[in-house]
Amino acid sequence: AVLAPAGLWGLAVSKDKDDEEAGVVVDAVLAGGAAAAAGVKPGDRLLTVGGRWTDSVADTFRAAGRVKPGKDAA
Numbered sequence: 001a002v003l004a005p006a007g008l009w010g011l012a013v014s015k016d017k018d019d020e021e022a023g024v025v026v027d028a029v030l031a032g033g034a035a036a037a038a039g040v041k042p043g044d045r046l047l048t049v050g051g052r053w054t055d056s057v058a059d060t061f062r063a064a065g066r067v068k069p070g071k072d073a074a
Contacts (some may be wrong), residue, residue: 011035013046013060023047024060 010033013024023045029035040046046054050071052063 009034009064010050013054013057015056021045022055024054024057 009031010030011026012028013026014027015024019025026035026040026044026046028042029040046060048054049060049063050058052066054060054063
């Protein structure tokens with residue numbers, strides 16, 4: 001599987017090992033990137049990408065890699 005690098009989405013996410021809440025935390029959003037255009041902000045909790053669950057950084061990259069270019073990733 002090819003995983004989409006964070007640069008394509010314009011965001012960086014993390015999940016602490018002790019974090020039991022659903023989703024991942026957005027650490028950074030690059031100005032002018034797709035995440036910024038969608039209104040994502042640092043500190044937001046990302047639960048899904050393209051309708052797929054994102055409960056780890058690996059889940060997030062797998063989900064991002066399945067979104068087709070030009071499609072809504074909500």
